[in-house]
Amino acid sequence: KKFSDYSFRILSKKEVLSENTTVCPKFKEHTTIRKSMTNIKKMGRPFIGALRNHKKKSTMPSSSWLSAATTRLVQQDKFGVAMPAYTIKPVKKNRAVPGLTAAPVIHYNLNYAALCERERLDDGLIPTAQGAVAVDTGIFTGRSPKDKYFVDESSSRHNIWWGEVNKAVPESIFNKLYQRVRDHLSSQAEVFVIDGYAGADPHTSMPLRVITAKAWQAHFCKNMFIRPEDRGEKVTLESFAPEFTIYNASDLKNTEFEHDGMNSENFVIFHLGRRIAIIGGTAYAGEMKKGIFSVMNYTKPLEGILSMHCAANLGKEYNDVALFFGLSGTGKTTLSTDGKRLLIGDDEHLWDDHGIANIEGGCYAKTIDIDPKKEPDIYKAIKRNALLENVQVDPISRQVDYSSRKKTENSRVSYPLSHVERRVESGIAGHPSKIIFLTCDAFGVLPPVAKLTPDQAAYHFLSGYTSKAVGTERDIKTPTATFSACYGQAFLPLHPTVYAKLLTQKILRHNVQAFLVNTGWSGGQYGVGKRMDITLTRRIVDAIFSDHALSHDDFTHHPVLNLHVPNLLKGPDFADITTDLLHPWQAWNDRDQYERQVQGLASMFINNFKQYDAIELTQHGPQFLE
Secondary structure (H helix, E strand, O other), X not given: OXXXXXXXXXXXXXXXXXXXXXXXXXXXXXXXXXXXXXXXXXXXXXXXXXXXXXXXXXXXOOOOOEOOOOEEOOOEOOOOOEOXXXXXXXXXXXOOOOOOOOOOEEEEOOOXXXXXXXXHHXXXXXXXXOXXXXXXXXXXXXXXXXXXXXXXXXXXXXXXXXXXXXXEEOHHHHHHHHHHHHHHHHOOOEEEEEEEEEXXXXXXXXXXXXXXXXXXXXXXXXXXXXXHHHHOOOOOOOOOOOOEEEEEEOOOOOOOOOOOOOOOOOEEEEEOOXXXXXXXXXXXXXXXXXXXXXXXXXXXXXXXXXXXXXXXXXXXXXXXXXXXXOOOOOOHHHHHOOXXXXXXXXXXXXXEOOEEEEOOOEEEEEOOOOOXXXXXXXXXXXXXXXXXXXXXXXXXXXXXXXXXXXXXXXXXXXXXXHHXXXXXXXXXXXXXXXXXXXXOXXXXXXXXXXXXXXXXXXXXXXXXXXXXXXXXXXXXXXXXXXXOHHHOHHHOXXXXXXXXXXXXXXXXXXXXXEEEEEOOEEOOOOOOOEEOOHHHHHHHHHHHHOOOOXXXXXXXXXXXXXXXXXOOOOOHHHOOOOHHHHOHHHOOOOHHHHHHHHHHHHHHHHHHHOOOOOHHHHXXXXXXXX
């Protein structure tokens, strides 16, 4: 009567025939069971059954849903909505997980069907009408950068860029919290272990492990990291050798945070020497994704490999690669997922001597106001095996209201790259020919597109100007102008100039063209003007990819912004994108107000750049004019 009364696992032939195996009497009475047990010798394959949980009394359902080949569950939720069937994967008990102090039930690298079943049984999560499971991540709907720390230890102490971004915590505090995290996970009835990789290229990838007590967090990691089975590998808990491990005890809080000199009871701490991260207090899944990215941002540049917070896609040629740099909410995922090009990845990449490699095995896209007409590829990816976060779901129809901001502006979906029809299967491509810096300008003064010299590209890469999108971090309620070095300062353990020097070397070596594209406001600042229409931005990106649209000398130099802004886009396909759309000052009703905003933004650029020892680049950025 209740599926929660049963624990499911595969029974071997030996177990079924053993005298010591206790089988529910109703099982033996079931026609399918009798036939299976009678014919098991002939079948020569594992028997899938269910053992009754003896803590409760119940009877087996009479419908013939059990067979010797597969276990499929079809039930209705409390609203009477029919649920799809899933396959149960074996539950293996009493296996030791390195780091844990006890051996709870371990769910190791569960397949999607089994994860969805655990989500339903453990957390009450059921699929939406599109097939994706929806989860509420609690009070944290974005990352909490003020609660992120690195252990001050000998192996990494002299490399880390210490400060507000990378705060230090003593090893003694880490050891105390690490023990609590392990004890917490060990005390759970079950834990989920996901083994995978960061990095599509086997030569530069990092084996990783995530241990968590929540099925949906394991689901997220299965979506976002590269799965061993996608490489044709069969791994086990004992055979896999992770180079970095995350212990996620999101329900555990540090009540002694004030005594420990920390920001709050929540914590995300990295010990680079021991290659361990621990998470407590926040259930937001993005902490795991960006945590591994931070680790790659530490290890790979020290090897001469540039790690980048960017999306990448591929045109018709192996080297027709484009990189899209930008913070969350600037359009990386939307613009890189282009029906005319193949997606390599939507957020994190490595650039070595051979070319580009995706770090991830999935995508993590914002869903607020998602429009199937404007973002068809992302919308189509929201289906079975995808995981929605903090969206509003109708309890009866199971339809998702993507326009709802009741929970957060930062509603998201994670899905494996296999959900993207047009993609680079290997996640690897050649050297890029185009780099696009995406900025969401809340002041509304930057042009929709500007062409950059290599020195200007280095300046804007180091500056990383944008506006933090609403909801991407805790307490961000309105777009906030910020300078995020390398368009990912929150994830840089090393000094930004380390990444900037690597990027400049590669731009010059491979003759890469660079562009600045504004996906923010036009016609006025936030609250007055309008956000750039994604359709217009897509067409501007198409113009960048074309052979002729920007291959001319008809540009206007803006003296304060120090940018070359095109007066036109050549070709009949772009004839309707006129000068008044390309020149932001023409979209403002008050030209004087526009100039004042420009001067204010230029001053912010100049003041921000003073922190870098790169005087030779200052002349390539905005200039304050008296």
